Amino acid sequence: MTVNIKSIAQPELHKSDCLIVPVYTDGKLSSAAQSLDHAGHNNLTQLLKRGDISGKAGEALLLPHVTGIKAQRLLLLGCGDNSEISPADVKKIINTLLEQLNNAHIKSATLLSESLSVAGRSPEWLSEQIARAIALSSYSYNATLSKKPTKPSFKTLTLAQKPNAKLKSAAATGSAVGLGMNVARELGNLPANICTPSYLAKQAKNLARNNSALKTTILEEKKMRELGMGSLLSVTAGSSEPAKFIIMEYQGAAKKQQPHILVGKGITFDTGGISLKPGAKMDEMKYDMCGAASVMGAMNTLVELALPINVVAIIAAAENMPNGNATKPGDVVTSMSGQTIEVLNTDAEGRLVLCDALTYAERFKPQSVIDIATLTGACVVALGSHATGLYSNQDDFAAELIAAGEASGDRAWHMPLWDEYQPQLNSNFADIANIGGPEAGSVTAACFLSRFTKAYRWAHMDIAGTAWVSGPKKGATGRPVALLSQYLINKSLINKSQG
Structure with a gap:
């Protein structure tokens, strides 16, 4: 399993098995999410208004098809308070993300992570935590089982934000710690x-x-x-x-x-x-x-x-x-x-x-x-x-x-x-x-x-x-x-x- 970091100027034109959009309890959308909403004729705004997802940390809503975007699927990921996510909620959010992707047999996905802010933590810290969680999710015990469990389908996560050496190093560290x-x-x-x-x-x-x-x-x-x-x-x-x-x-x-x-x-x-x-x-x-x-x-x-x-x-x-x-x-x-x-x-x-x-x-x-x-x-x-x-x-x-x-x-x-x-x-x-x-x-x-x-x-x-x-x-x-x-x-x- 790998973590990539890549700038994505127009998320609605980004091709991906699944595009992951953070949503928050105050209902406000990030600039990237607003672009997706506009391309899809305000479908995200309507979902939030109807209460299909509240934005609470650990919630998720998978949309198998959304018009107006290049991604095959859209995953709305509840991230709690828009101002800052608590470090305690990060694990819950990442685990929900991975569970949704594996349950849907998705091999690769892109997270619009630039809007994510964790209280008292740097973007590098979040990159490391995500990479570690992905490495941990690749493990399942099978040494003494006659029928081996199905391996997780998910393989690659792209973090949509401006790449730099520190972020890449943090992701590599997270993967190594997870392994x-x-x-x-x-x-x-x-x-x-x-x-x-x-x-x-x-x-x-x-x-x-x-x-x-x-x-x-x-x-x-x-x-x-x-x-x-x-x-x-x-x-x-x-x-x-x-x-x-x-x-x-x-x-x-x-x-x-x-x-x-x-x-x-x-x-x-x-x-x-x-x-x-x-x-x-x-x-x-x-x-x-x-x-x-x-x-x-x-x-x-x-x-x-x-x-x-x-x-x-x-x-x-x-x-x-x-x-x-x-x-x-x-x-x-x-x-x-x-x-x-x-x-x-x-x-x-x-x-x-x-x-x-x-x-x-x-x-x-x-x-x-x-x-x-x-x-x-x-x-x-x-x-x-x-x-x-x-x-x-x-x-x-x-x-x-x-x-x-x-x-x-x-x-x-x-x-x-x-x-x-x-x-x-x-x-x-x-x-x-x-x-x-x-x-x-x-x-x-x-x-x-x-x-x-x-x-x-x-x-x-x-x-x-x-x-x-x-x-x-x-x-x-x-x-x-x-x-x-x-x-x-x-x-x-x-x-x-x-x-």
Whole structure:
């Protein structure tokens, strides 16, 4: 799917499978829409007067034939207030547009977008959002279906406005981010008998193939033991699937430049281990690797855009299963950092793989480290499905990520990481316990990770509420690929300006 940008002086003479005309609640028509109305003998004005469409955001009316214009069809698209569309309504408007086009089996269309104005946002932002949505709409899961779903018919959208380099770049960015999100969605949606730690490792290698800027290294369990990753290995002890420690190094800038690091939790299936989860919805624990999937998606976007930045992705991939070798509640393990951990609950396993990955990250002397994990149900209770929980050992770093989330529409919320919570992790038998009791579960999980991140600028993103949706539309969302990508884009722009 592609997005083109083209000036169209006379929309009534423009040939298209479908011409999309924004209409607003005040009934006023843009200059382009007025030209169409005049060519069609005031048919648009009559439709609005009759109330066939009110202009409310998310409304649509498809006209299969309109006299006086060259386009085969006309789609009236409700966009709300004529003065400025709210950013919250943009997604609703774009989704309605794509749904109408696909339902009508339209392959290409032109949107009279020059009149569209989004409150507090630039035309480039809107171009990026449209391109991302189009890329996202191209995805449908079919890997394990005997009858493959029909692919969306819609292929090309032309934005009718004066083209410039910024608009074209924004559209390219939106497409790349959407494709990265689709990579994350596909990995998340695959069943755990396919998407194993070994499968993740293979996909990481495939991404690096034929790309000189990217190098992938896979550490096996033997090497993990040599490095002292006793915490990570305690999680995989009960599984017949070997753990994989995946390192992807992208070099888009000078070698001397310190990298930014993304660390993904890759628990490809989480039974809870000996602290076994309830059976209801346990199938959704295939999504417990969505942190790793989002890292893979962000790296895909990075490669697509060839950003001038150095990035290292680290994925700690393992299964959490119960058998005779599995770690037991009360066991004490030694992490790569040398800190001992009392495993009070084997279902708090994400932090056990992440802490060794975060220790490993120190060797790269990073500018910043972000770990992404479906870590706690407590975060879902706190924030629901709208915002990712964000913790950081530096408030200015958290502010950067919050801003990247606002800009991309992939929002996060800054949560507390106060010293007052740390005593909940005290243990009589180890340096630290892996759970902190029923209170503030997401906070104490972040507090646990903070014990392993004192050497660098660090943020933790708890995506347990945002990584997938349940119910009839169950599936991975691809979040927070957009936020991560925006953060890396922002950093690459700084590199470019200083270069």
